[in-house]
Amino acid sequence: MTEQQLDETSAEPLHAQLRKIFIEKIRTGSWEPGERITAELELSEEYKVSRSTIRQAVLALVNEGYLSRKRGRGTFVNPEKRDLSVLDLKFSIPSDSEHQLLKVAADQVNSTMARHLSVTDDEPLTLLQRVRYIDGEPAALESSWLVTRRFPNLLNSNMSLPLWDILQNDFDTQINYDSTAIEPVILTEDEEHLLVCPTSPTAALLITRLGSTSDGQPVVYSQSLFRGDTSRAIFRSNAGGH
Template sequence: MVNKNSPLPIYYQIEEEIKRQIDSGELSPGEMLPSEREFAEKYAISRMTVRQAITNLVNEGLLVRQKGRGTFVQRKKIEQELKGLTSFSEQMRSRGMEPSTKLIEFNVVQASERVARALQVNIGSEVYELKRLRLADQMPMALETAYLVQENFPYLNKEVAKGSLYEYVENTIGVSIDYATQTVDASIANKFEADALEISEGDPVLVIHRLAYLSNEKPMEFVKTIYRADRYTFSVDVKR
């Protein structure tokens, strides 16, 4: 309830009411909130006041705006430990979620200096370039751009690229994946990334660059993965 005679600002009262509904289970993770207009009419307040309350809760991470859809109660973030080498599919299945892949591009390109250095091939060598949208329970989670040495993937095609490359390498080709090096950065989504991930342009994202190696010490893939910051958090154990 909103008490207009209270010394507490109305936007703050709206925030606390939404928090109460989330804590009590009246609003469930992933549930869409009423529109600003509905809030304004229900409490006889301005939409600007409602917008301020919702924006504050979005900034706190309790709510999330989805472009063209509305505002939703934030789902619990997926916590990914930065230890052990697992594929996206393995990560999602371990959490009881169903992974899937939308193949955006499948190309053979000439390796740039950076890609060539990472994959230990000559500049201009032909490598596979895959752009893939990774989903969990049909929700976009990550956008990948991967570069692969052609000779390591003799039968790679679009159908194979729609599944787990790690499973393909180990189960079909019969080669073990040994280890990877990776870095994590913070960034903001450009228009292409935002449209693919169904977030707003300028929203925060987490970026991982990974270079994975086969058991024969040859590079397997050089991949840049952009994760939705509202759905992912990374953790690492450290010991003194």
């Protein structure tokens, strides 16, 4: 007996109705995180529809990050997505978050990044690339460009810490945000490999932030690629706000 019945008289396609039913199974815990879902043949018999209709609904949820297909093993429910607060991201890093260093390259010249940081095209910049881990799993690929003369010997810092803590603790620099941009993207194969993505292609949230010192001087331009199958962006407003 199913929790919901399909309405064959509805203008809404059956696969779209099934998608909603399957999402409800995930949200109510009927399909638990990490669990392999019922096989397509059994689902088609349960809902009395073709396997292609079931496949359409399942594929939609794979593309949306609710499910993951593992070759030879079946389709599994993804863990609940982590919330990324867009308004206070620098304060919302959980205590069990840490970083793995990929690269620190000082004295780089990049005219595009130089313009973002309001310096001359030949101003030496430092590129810092790291993978952020949350709960021991790779969650984001972070690339930050900094003005080298403001942060010399950056490699001597504790690279497991959030960048904002490093700049405040080691360089006595409090970073304020001038702007934040968010856009959906598809990860490259190299990015999927670094983030150990279970499926390909993988959608991601690209969060771009420009940080300035208290005197208004831009000094860091960061791009963070958060896995779309494990993260979502949320917006918070103050209670009683207008």
